[in-house]
Amino acid sequence: MKNLSYISEIYSAVQGEGPLVGVRQIFVRFSVCDLRCVWCDTPGSLNKTKVCLVEQSPGKREFKKNNNPVHSDELIKICSSLDPIMHHSLSITGGEPLLQWKFLKSFLPGFKNRFNIPVYLESGGHKPNELTKVIEYLDFISMDFKLPSSAYCGDLWDKHFDFLKISINSNAKTWVKIVVSNKTDFNELEYALKNIKSVSVSKNDIQVILQPVTAINNVQPPDETIILGWQSSLIGILPDIRIIPQTHKFINQK
Ligand code: SF4
Incomplete structure (x- = not known):
């Protein structure tokens, strides 16, 4: 099934998160995720x-x-119908897109050859082995760190650090996004930052985005003074700590 994949939705929209907020992208949202974050806002893709x-x-x-499933040639045709040239990049998201690494290995070379626009991966940051299979086709990597205190996905530390080692040493521009809520334990944030610093020692300009959760399922964002205090403290570890909420929600974009 390397040429076939289950996909949830394909559409054109603006990127609402992270340092490339506002750029226009074609989103290919892959089905299936092996995590169950408490704030998941794409339940239809699980x-x-x-x-x-x-x-x-x-x-x-x-x-x-x-x-479903969609063939890789058909996906290229669908992307073509959405006018790739007017888009900054192709966002491969989910779900967890790296679970479909065999399909991506088949689809991405053809896509890049045909349209020559960058590929932007959004991942839970916990599939390092799968990342190595497709990293040569990626231009941007937005990796999540899931903190046990707030994501409720268990302990993913080693997988996150292995993933970051691979991505930071590739040609893809990489940043780390950490969703924070009023349950977030600052000790975990500090532990994450210290290890991100040690893993990315060759690139200490790595950006870390603290993304206040958009209220969902009784999960609330941290208070303003709390998150500003976290940023002040963490800047002592890595200089580029940004607080960026999910901006696409402001225009009711999915
Ligand atoms: S990794 Fe993403 S798709 Fe998977 S459960 Fe978490 S938020 Fe939802």
Whole structure:
């Protein structure tokens, strides 16, 4: 099945998170995730579905149903219909897109050859082995660190550090995003930052984004003074700590 994958939705939109906030992207949201973050805002992508929703014209939000699984050649045709040239990049997201690494290895070379726009990976940052299979095709890597105190996904520290070692030593521009809530334990944030610093010693300009959770499922963001205090403390470890909320929610974009 290396040429076939289950996909949740494909559409054109602005990137709402992280340092590239505001750029226009084609989003390919892959189905299936092996995590269950307490704040997950894409529950429709956690499992395989019979159909994939495909936007018919960029930004118009008219969707047609396409049968799953989708062939890599068909995905290239769908991307073509969304006018890739007007987009900054292709966002491969999910779900956890690296679970589909065999498909990506088949799809990405053809996509890059045809459209010549960058590829932006959004990942839970816990699949280092799978990352190595596709890293040569990636231009941007937005990796999550899931803190046990607030994501409730268990202990992923070693996987995160292995993932970061691989991405930081690649040609892809990498940053770390940490979603924080009013349950976040500052000791975990400090531990994460110290280890990010030691792993990325060759590139100490790595950006770390503290992303206050958008309230969901009784999960609330931290108070303003708390998160500003965290930023002040963490800047002593790494200089580029930014606080960036999910901006696409302000315009009711999915
Ligand atoms: S990694 Fe992403 S898709 Fe998976 S559960 Fe967490 S937020 Fe949802």
